[in-house]
Amino acid sequence: MSQTKPLNITTIGAGTIGLSYAALHLSHASKDVSALQITIHDTRPDLEEHILQTLPTHIPCTLQKLRNDRRIAYDVEIDDYVSVHRLIIDKDLESAVAEAHIVQEQGPEDAEFKTALWPKVEKYCPPNALLWSSTSGIPASTQCIAMKDPSRLLVVHPYNPPHIMPLLEIVPSLATAPKVIERTLDFWKNKDRTPLVLKKETTGFVANRLAYALLREAIHLVKEGVASVKDIDDLMTSSMGPRWAVAGIFKSYHAGGGVGGLEGFFKNIGGTVQACWDDIGAVNVGEGWEKDIFRQTREAYGLVDTVERDEKTRRVLDAVKSKE
Template sequence: MNDGAGNAYRSVAVVGAGVIGVSWTALFLGHGLRVTVNDPRPDVEDVVRAGLDEIAPTMRELGLPIAGAAARTEALRFEPRLAAAVAGADVVQENGPELLGVKQELWAVIEEAAPPHALLLSSSSGIPATAMAEHMREPERLLIGHSFNPPHLVPLVEIVPGRHTDPAVVERAGRFYRGLGKRPQVLTKEIPGFVANRLQAALFREAIYLVTEGVVTEQELDDIVTASIGMRWAAAGPFRTFHLGGGPGGLPAFFRHLGRALEEWWGQSGTPHLDGPTVALLNEQAQHFGGSVEELAAERDAAQIAVMRALGEIPGPAREEENERFR
């Protein structure tokens, strides 16, 4: 895979084989990259292969079949020693636990063992690159490449450079992710949780409040979101939506007519806590979504693929011309 700027990528080391790591593995295999998976758990190979089998139908729908690649030992390897796993990698995508000390230990080993040209990317959902790179000799090499779950399907990747990250590395990371059919967005400032998760957390806080207050059930709230703002935001984000909501006068008109009421609602927003009774209520209602986690995930993936296909976001046949540049 070539990014169009002279950088060739043939092998990726995936560090950490949880849900995110398996999803990245599927995407990399689908684009013809060799993948080495590193994880200390003894059953890692069984876990990863089972996860890939589960993802395979979705990848096929995306035009990125992985069944053959996952079965070939030259395409997918497992290496329990971290230094050995990253030694020949062109890219390292780290997906370790969200603990700063653990991240710093991982990157100390990776920096020493990975080739000088390797892209060093962390999937962290909230820990800044500056903090992770604090003990690195070359902190300019590290940045965040945070996907939205699951990364094999959702287009967004938040690229968040640290205070010392080389701008050239940021550019390389953007080209690499675009070559995978992703939609990278560079953040110009580090902030805990980055952008997408902060927005999600704000909405989820109010969702929990509405459920615990008995206004709606979890299923009813989900139905409201998917039939209104979820559908709307798939086509236009919140700012453009309210710009259009102001009519010919745009966002200025919206603020004149509705800004004060919106600000009053902010003051009335709920502040729930994830205490025992709240978590028990939420967990109990989650048992009534009408299927197992596997069944619901398949249903979600099919619906997301339909939306992406309608919006031209499919990173396969719908972007064949663009992907051709990276082969």
């Protein structure tokens, strides 16, 4: 994706994911600020104020001149960090995507919105622009149904927040062109991310399916009075959390089986595993458990300091990376 002109990235949607992506791109461009232009498109009436208040909290501490004076450069030079950078706020979709090399969509999680958006983007943006959706569960095959060229679109689903977490689930539809997948992988690998291509579309993709399965059982255990919300979180951060930071599920249990590996693990305690699987709780949204669990969570945590969370997560990831 080398070019003489700056790389133009347009993010559609200035919510948590959209601004986190903008921070990620700005951070990676800090050594060559002339190489990037970020355009943020949203129709919210307080867009500039919202960006000024929120974007600085996503910038790593080593780059946080923005946090100190709450200023952002709108196509002008202001300080060392934003000099030459062009950070553009544009409420008009046509002009926002007109020169984009990449368009990242982080709009409402609504299929009707997305299927109506992409034909407009396709019409206004350059023909070679990469088109990515950050949806948590609406597949590209649904989003592209009204496009003239559905081969241009694929899902690039981040793990929140993307300016911290390395994972990006690359989820093409059957119509997505292989070249689009290849260019997308090249881009993110060069940003030191971990892009993983899913072999087929599935509801919720993979990361959320795994996380929600754990969430469901955690809710069941609280509902049944086995442990409190805080107990389960403490259990996670003192056991599976640090373990899974350095070894995933299969590697962990493969190690747990000793010389016999994963096969040995199931040979030794497969009966217990099956008994737990048989006893997994049936929990459904709207069945009445919400009030007590929401109350416990509010009492335990109040409003979570996501800046502190992100800095601690960054240090964990740095520690894991340093051992590779």
